[in-house]
Amino acid sequence: MSSFDALLAGFGNALQPATLMWGFVGCFVGTLIGVLPGIGPALTIALLLPLTYHVPATSMFVMFAGIYYGAAYGGSTTSILIKTPGEAASMMTALEGNKMARRGRAGQALATAAIGSFVAGTIGTLALTFFAPMVVDAALAFGPAEYFSLMVLSLVAVSAALGNSVLRGLLALAVGMLLGLVGIDLQTGQPRFTFGQAALLDGIEVTVAAVGIFAVGEALYLAWQGRESKAGEVMQVSGSLWMSKSDWARSWKAWLRGAFYGFPIGAMPAGGAELPTLLSYYTEKKLTKHPEEFGHGAIEGVAGPEAANNAAAAGVLMPLLTLGIPTSATAAIMLSAFEGYGIQTGPQLFASQSSLVWTLIASLYIGNIILLVLNLPLVGLWVKLLKIPPPWLYAGIIVISTAGVYGAGNSVFNVGLLFVFGLIGYAMRRFDFPAAPLIVGLILAPMAEQSMRQALTISMGDWSTFVTRPLSASLLGVATVLVVTPPVYRMLKRP
């Protein structure tokens, strides 16, 4: 079956009323959590993982995709109306969008963000549709050695490229990898790092770590600061939601350019959404005919970065679906959900779970339309949500987090672990350690170990297999460059 036929079959499944309903729920919840501060897509998907025992895989992943895309859409509302970017990728939107809102153009800022997200999300999904099968074809040539090297590259890239310091990124990664190795070794049955505790034999649940770091850790940090209850004002949605002819003329090229930055960078290991939004912002600033408006509410400064952010969200799904490699915390949690269903990820996913993958991709197109319809007419509702007082908002977040973790296995031990991870998350936030490497390390460490052992079994214990196979050697070479370049560059720059 060609990709086009498979996509059509995917649309057939995604348009079934039940699947559509899950997609709608995902888009609604995603937008909601995108709007609310302190709760993101990784945390939400982690909280919903216990549902994987009750809901069919296709419905669940359609909902997760809706949450993922919806959060990227919803983040713009918070950025524009209260200048609080929920994530680093929304920083530029907060900068220009909030200035537009202060000038009485909040409606147009929200409109260009929503339409730009739709355009770029659709372009990103189109690119995913056509490039993913090519990547799968190439990846089918991968053996365990190449997989191990690819995982090393991903681990290093996520640690070295995210955050402000390679050292802190690598430390977070090492702690995550160590925690990922806790439990019974699947190949030999020997317990590792269990301290004789039966509760640790199954390893540390990704949900517990992710929810602890993202929800409890964030709440602890904000409570420690004590500034949240004195948060900034919510801007009124002033001005029409309809964009003028001039707004359209100034936005459409920025949307396209943003999409072309977002997708390829998002698809790279550790490309993320921050870099394309920054590149998009500075490109628009350079190309605009109204440079005087930048920093005071230029519509291109909202249109481009928002488009880049959403296209990057589609890009992140590429390595996840084609190679089984997560390049962000949300992708890592989704990978864990695949494991929860017993689905083997990697290039074989397109063959073994073709219906699921193409339904998921088709639902991304549909989700984009749902989100466009949801975002603008319901903006009044989202604004009301921003006015929930922090004590009740965070009480709700922590109670739902504990309920989610406790509900997954009725384990009080895991609830205790949740608060321990909360303290780790608080310390990481306070001392500027990035969280994504810890989560990605936790998930990828056992997978990388397994690939390494398989490669060594095939090579009869010959370690040179990782450097004598050209593709594996190239991937390890790139990983080395990523670790070595930043400190060397800094040393050379020093007077």
Add this chain to the structure above:
Amino acid sequence: MRPLYIAIILATFSAVGAWQVTLIPESPMQMAVGPSLVPGVVVAGLSILAVLYGISALRGRQVDESHAEDQSPLPGANIRLLSLLGGGLAFIALIGPMGFIIPGTLCGMGVARSFDAPLGLKSLLICSVIATSFWLLFAVVLGVGLGPALPWLF
């Protein structure tokens, strides 16, 4: 707390990790890589990184947000932290004997207190509504096992 303390915690964590690596039993199976090699490499890497972080912290090159102007905590930071953690402890201690709603309410009240909401009837009411709503959503609508709502209800 300063970055140097974080370095000490990381070094201790590495030492405990190294001790645990020595306790991993060797597998009787014949294989190229046993169960302790990768944990050993990861612990070694963590130890080296912890030392580098400690040196960097000693030189004053590591960050603590409590020193940043717009990030520093307002007075009462430790009490707020303890309120939130106290809510968590109450949940852990009571979830077994008391069902979900009472521990969930107390947990919510601890969190709300940490965001400057006074401990009072209003907090009790709002947090009990939150806990009850989530119990209904998870246990009744989604079928996730959270135990009984209240100890006398099954």
